[in-house]
Amino acid sequence: TLNLPRIAYRARGDDDRLFEEARRLMDLAVEIFKVKKRWMDLAVKAGRLPFAVQRPRDPRTGRRGPPAVDLDSLVYTIGVVGGNEMAQWHTGYQLHESPEAVKLLVKLLLEMRKYKVELEQRTGLRLAIARTPAESCAQRLAVADLISPEFRDMAVKVVKGDLERAKELLAEGVRDVPVYYTNGTHVYVGAQIPLTERISIEQKFWPILSGGNxxxxxxxxxxxxxxxxxxxxxxxxxxxxxxxxxxxxxxxxxxxxxxxxxxxxxxxxxxxxxxxxxxxxxxxxxxxxxxxxxxxxxxxxxxxxxxxxx
Incomplete structure (x- = not known):
């Protein structure tokens, strides 16, 4: 899962640097996928994934069918978290505050989708860009930025939650603190806007992402x-x-x-x-x-x- 706010922190307001950083992280994600695939291949050869590679018999013919899980056709998902805070840092506005923020996130996702196709052709892997559940990741990435000397001063301006309480707990070494980045491409949950407006904003991202919405x-x-x-x-x-x-x-x-x-x-x-x-x-x-x-x-x-x- 990519930390979109950190991409914006590194870009420092430059669109080209924003897209370049996203591509760099996608390259890193693909390298991780390659390692995972090598591990799965070794596990299969060692007989450590018996349920996944089993070939059930047809009850009528007795012939064995294909493996229960086709590991060669698996889709590797690159997730996104904090689209709202990315746009907020880069444009000065959250998604519900300005059309410019929405346009930026749409543009970034389109650039990522375009690069995804290039990566698939280069590696042979099937890739997807999706909004992941991020039940812990949205917190973990926000905390990682808050405790980072490089990103702390930027993160405090956009993270959501009880920042003051989080600072106290972080100073005590606690990491389960009440701050987070907005999930995926969602509008900030506390945005007091009509439901119709939130629908209008969030529906723009659905045709771009491959799943998880x-x-x-x-x-x-x-x-x-x-x-x-x-x-x-x-x-x-x-x-x-x-x-x-x-x-x-x-x-x-x-x-x-x-x-x-x-x-x-x-x-x-x-x-x-x-x-x-x-x-x-x-x-x-x-x-x-x-x-x-x-x-x-x-x-x-x-x-x-x-x-x-x-």
């Missing part, structure tokens, strides 16, 4: 209007480039009476017990919030939730 709709109502949800779903599915999206409603689960209530509640609305747990969508799936890292917990606090109405 998800569009989040953080619900601000306990019981959204079903008719409104249907109309919104139909509109997204038929009138936008967005191909995968999810509605997310935060949940509070009481450990005393086991009542499930909507939203993040300090106490159970039913019995008043403070012994509650929270569930929400970490990225692609629901999970108990207590298992999240501190960056994801901070992101949960900052998410701008939408009211869906007819």
């Amino acid at each position: 998800i569009f989040h709709i953080w619900l601000g109502e306990a019981y959204p209007d079903p008719e409104a949800l249907f109309k919104l779903t139909k509109r997204i599915a038929t009138q936008t480039h967005i191909g995968y999206f999810a509605y997310t409603k935060d949940l509070t689960i009481c450990q005393q009476c086991f009542e499930v209530s909507a939203g993040i509640n300090d106490v159970c609305p039913s019995c008043g017990s403070p012994n509650v747990k929270y569930w929400s969508r970490v990225t692609g799936y629901y999970q108990e919030v207590s298992g999240w890292n501190e960056a994801k917990k901070q992101e949960l606090k900052e998410r701008y939730r939408t009211r869906i109405s007819v």
Whole structure:
């Protein structure tokens, strides 16, 4: 996964240097893929991947079929994190603040996609540029820049989360801190803009990326209007480039009476017990919030939730 903000830090406002640095990191990613492929080839020869290379028999003919996993046709994914902060540092604006920021990220991704084709022809590897889940990576890359003498002064101006608390914890040697870069090509989760505007921005990146995309709709109502949800779903599915999206409603689960209530509640609305747990969508799936890292917990606090109405 490429640290897009660091690419911008190195470019220092120069578009050509921005694209050059992206290509350099893509070259590095390909070298890592080559090492991984050599390791897999050795593992297969040593019989260490029996499940992947098994050839199940056809129950009717008894003949063995092809391997369960065709290792030669695997796709190697180059992920991206922090598109919003990359644009913010390079242009001075976040994605939701200026069309120029959106144009820059689109231009960078197109340059990367073009170079991906060149790398495929040169190496024979099948490559993809995608938004990766980055449940830990979005935090780890932000922390790496904050503790780097070279990038610290730049990173503090664009990282998201509770920067002051993060500085205190980093000084104590703690690395699980409440700061992060925005996931992939998403708009900053705390951007207080209409849902239609966020759709308009994020859909521009879908035709460029090869996969890993998800569009989040953080619900601000306990019981959204079903008719409104249907109309919104139909509109997204038929009138936008967005191909995968999810509605997310935060949940509070009481450990005393086991009542499930909507939203993040300090106490159970039913019995008043403070012994509650929270569930929400970490990225692609629901999970108990207590298992999240501190960056994801901070992101949960900052998410701008939408009211869906007819």
